[in-house]
Amino acid sequence: MxxxxxxxxxxxxxxxxxxxxxxxxxxxxxxxxxxxxxxxxxxxxxxxxxxxxxxxxxxxxxxxxxxxxxxxxxxxxxxxxxxxxxxxxxxxxxxxxxxxxxxxxxxxxxxxxxxxxxxxxxxxxxxxxxxxxxxxxxxxIRTRPCRALAGATIATTSPHLFEDADVPRFLALVGAVSGGRPRQGPVYGGDCYNYGLLAAAHLDLVCESGLKLYDFAALVPVVEGAGGRMCDWSGEPLTADSAGDVLAVGDPARVDDAVEALAGGGGGHEHG
CATH class of the missing domain: 3.30.540.10 (Fructose-1,6-Bisphosphatase, subunit A, domain 1)
Known part of the structure; x- marks a missing residue:
């Protein structure tokens, strides 16, 4: 209802x-x-x-x-x-x-x-x-447009919190975002605050792994009500049954690009 x-x-x-x-x-x-x-x-x-x-x-x-x-x-x-x-x-x-x-x-x-x-x-x-x-x-508030993955601003709390098999996939996304600018790394720290910043047009992407329902359930309506999209690393919607690999994208046009970049990291376990 x-x-x-x-x-x-x-x-x-x-x-x-x-x-x-x-x-x-x-x-x-x-x-x-x-x-x-x-x-x-x-x-x-x-x-x-x-x-x-x-x-x-x-x-x-x-x-x-x-x-x-x-x-x-x-x-x-x-x-x-x-x-x-x-x-x-x-x-x-x-x-x-x-x-x-x-x-x-x-x-x-x-x-x-x-x-x-x-x-x-x-x-x-x-x-x-x-x-x-x-x-x-x-x-x-509204999320901001993002014309290309290269040059986007990405945040995560810490890759040290990821499962080991997920780290290469995350780094592949970081590589796609950095667009050949290796010193332009992610914004680290922030937890849920990053998703609020994305909804308010200050970030383009947030990527995390191993979250529980209480970590991500509140984030979904906030991001999507601002025009963004939240999904798992396979691009599927987040529900109570999701595994906890989370991707927030301010511009929905970049979702497929981000999912493709994550898949390019290889070596990870199945998600979704």
């Missing part, structure tokens, strides 16, 4: 609640950073922010499912799931870089239909809803 005004209002309140939990911890973490089993960092701010969002959902959407990075999955009965990443970019958060974000998504029957990227320190909020123009702090 279509995203309702009340769905949007709830999503905005979720982002507000997360931001209120996160801001007091920014650059005040001390020695409270812990490592999870996969060696990724987690903080009290991550946990408090997700707990605050879950309390709201329990009160206002008790029949909907919830998937969150910190507290796992709560089954629902409506075919809808709220997908939460309280701090996407915890590593940046722990070192005081305000390029992390809270991600809130609504997924219906496996398809992301609403997404928020919220940067609670800089007070920047992207809202994407299927069938509507993406907004940044309430103002509609």
């Amino acid at each position: 279509p995203v309702s005004v009340s769905d949007i209002a709830l999503a905005l309140r979720l982002a507000d609640a997360a931001g209120a939990a996160i801001r007091p911890w920014f650059r005040r973490l001390g020695d409270s950073v812990e490592l999870k089993a996969d060696a990724s960092p987690v903080t009290a701010a991550d946990r408090e922010a997700e707990a605050a969002m879950r309390r709201l959902l329990d009160a206002e959407a008790p029949g909907d499912g919830v998937i969150g990075e910190e507290y796992g999955e709560k089954p629902g009965i409506t075919g809808r799931q709220w997908v939460l990443d309280p701090i996407d970019g915890t590593h940046s958060f722990t070192v005081g870089r305000a390029i992390f974000g809270t991600l809130v998504a609504l997924v219906e029957d496996g398809w992301p239909v609403l997404g928020i990227i919220d940067q609670p320190v800089q007070r920047e909020r992207w809202l994407g809803v299927t069938g509507r123009a993406t907004t940044l702090n309430g103002v509609a």
